[in-house]
Amino acid sequence: MPIRVAHVGTGNVGRLALRQLIDDPRFELVGLAVSSPEKVGKDAAELAGLDHAPTGVVATDDLDAIIAAAPDCAVYCAMGDTRPVESLDDCVRLLSAGIDVVGSAPGTLQFPWGAMPSKAIAKVESAAEANRSSIFITGVDPGFANDLIPLAFAGTCQHIEQVRCMEIADYATYDGATVMFDVMGFGKPMDETPMLFLPGVLGLAWGTTIRQLASGLGVEVDDIVERYEDLPAPDDFDIASGHIAMGTRAAVRFEIIGMVGGEPFIVIEHVTRLRDDVGDAWARPAQPGGCYRVEIVGEPSYRVDICPTSEHGDHNHAAIVAAAGRIVNSIPNVIDGPPGIRTTLDLPLVTAAGTVAP
Numbered sequence: 353m354p355i356r357v358a359h360v361g362t363g364n365v366g367r368l369a370l371r372q373l374i375d376d377p378r379f380e381l382v383g384l385a386v387s388s389p390e391k392v393g394k395d396a397a398e399l400a401g402l403d404h405a406p407t408g409v410v411a412t413d414d415l416d417a418i419i420a421a422a423p424d425c426a427v428y429c430a431m432g433d434t435r436p437v438e439s440l441d442d443c444v445r446l447l448s449a450g451i452d453v454v455g456s457a458p459g460t461l462q463f464p465w466g467a468m469p470s471k472a473i474a475k476v477e478s479a480a481e482a483n484r485s486s487i488f489i490t491g492v493d494p495g496f497a498n499d500l501i502p503l504a505f506a507g508t509c510q511h512i513e514q515v516r517c518m519e520i521a522d523y524a525t526y527d528g529a530t531v532m533f534d535v536m537g538f539g540k541p542m543d544e545t546p547m548l549f550l551p552g553v554l555g556l557a558w559g560t561t562i563r564q565l566a567s568g569l570g571v572e573v574d575d576i577v578e579r580y581e582d583l584p585a586p587d588d589f590d591i592a593s594g595h596i597a598m599g600t601r602a603a604v605r606f607e608i609i610g611m612v613g614g615e616p617f618i619v620i621e622h623v624t625r626l627r628d629d630v631g632d633a634w635a636r637p638a639q640p641g642g643c644y645r646v647e648i649v650g651e652p653s654y655r656v657d658i659c660p661t662s663e664h665g666d667h668n669h670a671a672i673v674a675a676a677g678r679i680v681n682s683i684p685n686v687i688d689g690p691p692g693i694r695t696t697l698d699l700p701l702v703t704a705a706g707t708v709a710p
Contacts, residue, residue: 370400396411419445426446428457460559490696521625605621607621
């Protein structure tokens with residue numbers, strides 16, 4: 353019997369997750385919620401970009417309608433970066449209705465302890481425990497590229513001195529204006545500090561990863577240090593999200609460092625370019641466009657490059673597909689597990705069962 357699922361959000365991740373929910377025989381789509389008025393009333397297949405018969409499930413902007421559909425699980429992929437409180441409240445409403453939640457937001461729920469106010473954590477846990485529901489939030493980075501992958505390799509080491517997780521990518525093809533311009537500050541004057549680089553924001557966004565890795569490796573983080581640098585565009589050019597004027601921000605490199613015993617033990621590093629010829633001195637990807645990289649210094653030491661590709665798009669598209677796949681494929685494990693906030697550390701290994709194509 354298929355798992356009854358509802359879906360919330362049809363942005364970059366949500367649209368691709370919705371595709372799988374429609375086509376994967378393990379699931380029955382029973383509801384769809386969106387935030388854009390122009391999407392309301394449209395069929396799920398159309399919003400997922402699928403060229404086949406309508407599903408009969410049409411989009412609403414009413415979360416109560418999703419709750420009324422009584423799904424076993426809701427896939428929550430609404431925007432969380434710029435609306436963390438609202439996304440948390442939405443998830444609590446779903447949990448309070450006894451509906452399990454998997455999704456991409458709010459990101460701090462990937463591992464909230466130490467990264468989210470204790471009152472907010474208690475609110476989620478109380479709703480889940482009282483209504484026998486559970487929630488699992490994940491992604492790529494923060495997500496499986498810097499929790500599941502490094503922990504898998506760390507499990508083969510006799511001792512570890514440092515773990516570094518990197519995203520090295522050209523974002524020119526990433527079609528998300530809010531993230532690109534408002535959050536990361538691309539195309540903005542160099543003397544204008546974007547949201548991402550306001551004091552504490554990097555540590556909040558990736559503190560979940562730092563603390564989850566630390567917990568998995570059995571250490572306590574003393575402090576989280578943030579560092580960033582940026583470079584201007586050498587001339588005018590256009591990207592998928594809009595126009596980049598000469599002299600405005602065109603590349604960023606940042607680190608979030610988990611200090612243990614006064615030493616940098618867990619490092620999250622991002623090198624994000626809009627053109628390949630900007631930031632020549634910074635790390636280069638293992639494949640054209642971009643990759644994720646895990647480096648472990650220890651015995652043995654590792655350098656692991658994860659190079660996502662897709663038949664339907666470039667490295668950026670492939671990474672988003674991976675995030676959607678991780679979310680959707682976790683549904684059976686989450687609904688079968690105990691109530692509460694679930695993380696990569698306590699979730700059973702999510703495999704590709706049910707996704708093998710003939």
